[in-house]
Amino acid sequence: MIIAIDGPAGAGKSTISKLVASQLNFQYIDTGAMYRGVTLKCLRLHIQPDEVSRKIESMQTEIRMDGEKIFLDGEDVSQEIRSIEVSQAVSAFSTIPAIRLFLVDLQRKMAVDQDILVDGRDIGTYVFPHAEIKIFLTADVDVRAKRRFLEMQENGGSVSFEEIVANIESRDRIDSQREMAPLKKADDAIEVDTSSMSIAEVVAQILSLVETKQREGMNH
Ligand code: DC
Numbered sequence: 001m002i003i004a005i006d007g008p009a010g011a012g013k014s015t016i017s018k019l020v021a022s023q024l025n026f027q028y029i030d031t032g033a034m035y036r037g038v039t040l041k042c043l044r045l046h047i048q049p050d051e052v053s054r055k056i057e058s059m060q061t062e063i064r065m066d067g068e069k070i071f072l073d074g075e076d077v078s079q080e081i082r083s084i085e086v087s088q089a090v091s092a093f094s095t096i097p098a099i100r101l102f103l104v105d106l107q108r109k110m111a112v113d114q115d116i117l118v119d120g121r122d123i124g125t126y127v128f129p130h131a132e133i134k135i136f137l138t139a140d141v142d143v144r145a146k147r148r149f150l151e152m153q154e155n156g157g158s159v160s161f162e163e164i165v166a167n168i169e170s171r172d173r174i175d176s177q178r179e180m181a182p183l184k185k186a187d188d189a190i191e192v193d194t195s196s197m198s199i200a201e202v203v204a205q206i207l208s209l210v211e212t213k214q215r216e217g218m219n220h
Contacts, residue, residue, distance in 0.1 A: 001026075001115045002130075003210065004123035007137035008183060009171045010144030012194050012202065013119040016137065018068065019203045021117040024210065029110055031120035031127070032090075033070045034103050036081035037063050039093040041072055043085065053098040063106060084159050087167055091174035094121075100180055121175050124186035133213055134189035135206060143195045144168055 003026065005013050014030055021028035038061060042048075047055055064071040069078045080086070093099055107118065107127050118127070124134035139147075145165045152159055175183040185191060190209065194202050 001132050001214075002111060002128050003117040003133045003135070003206075004128050004131035004186075004189075005117065005119040005135045005137055005206075006121055006123050006125070006183065006185070006189065007135075008144065008175070009168045010148045011137040011139050012147065012199070013137050015199060016194075016202050016206065017117055017119040019199070020206050020210075023203070023207060024115070024117070026115045026117045027110075028068070029065060029107065029116055029118045030068075030070075031103065031107055031118060031123065033065070033078075033081060034063050034106065035094045035099070036086050036090050037061075037070050037072045037077060038099055038103065039090040040077055040081055040086050042093055043089060049092045049096055052093065052096050056098045056102060061102075063103070065110070082155070084157075084163065084167070087171075091171045095174065095178040095180070097180050104181075121183040122181035124189050125184055126181035129186070132217075133210060134186050135209070136185040136189040136191045137202075138191060138193050139195040141165070141168060141172075 003020070005017050007013055014032070017028055017030070020026075041059065041061055042052060045059070047059075062071075062073050069076055070081065071077070104127050110116065111118075111128065118131075120127070124131055124136070145161065145168050148164050148168065149159075149161050152164070172183070192202060192205060
């Protein structure tokens with residue numbers, strides 16, 4: 001079974017996804033981390049977005065996901081990909097078809113022979129259009145920024161609230177306006193607005209959707 005969870009930055013996708021995946025014993029795939037990993041590599045090599053198509057082959061990038069960790073060319077970059085520098089650059093790099101094709105291919109290979117829960121922007125619309133369950137997670141921009149701010153403070157970050165609001169708004173704009181596989185609710189996705197819901201409530205709602213789906217599957 002494939003569960004696709006899409007939505008804008010800070011809607012709670014990764015928090016919710018980790019909890020639901022562990023309850024169901026599904027493999028969790030954080031596709032945002034993969035785009036962040038490639039972005040980090042480009043920043044380190046001083047490669048500009050408009051140079052990536054030419055250079056992606058010779059970059060020989062290896063992205064490996066292991067539980068909640070991400071390895072870039074063998075190095076654990078799970079912390080570094082969350083920096084504000086990567087957050088500010090990732091949407092621009094994510095518009096580039098060469099990067100998307102490289103990562104989508106990897107994501108589809110990871111789905112072979114296992115139950116997975118995948119979160120991102122284009123999972124229900126593009127990567128796995130036949131996913132059995134599609135959720136579109138949203139929340140008001142203020143709520144999303146507040147959640148990110150608290151999360152970054154807990155991790156010892158010193159980014160201001162205004163910087164986070166600006167980053168979220170700019171990413172929403174670039175992610176939903178890009179040409180290839182933009183952020184968009186799939187027609188058959190269920191929208192869940194988490195603005196005034198607790199984490200436990202969102203998790204419970206998704207688990208109950210999965211249960212209903214599994215019951216329907218057994219009756220067919
Ligand atoms: O989920 P996240 O905030 O870590 O994602 C970081 C960026 O990666 C997001 O702003 C756009 C890009 N992304 C994407 O284009 N497609 C995906 N499936 C996942 C993320």
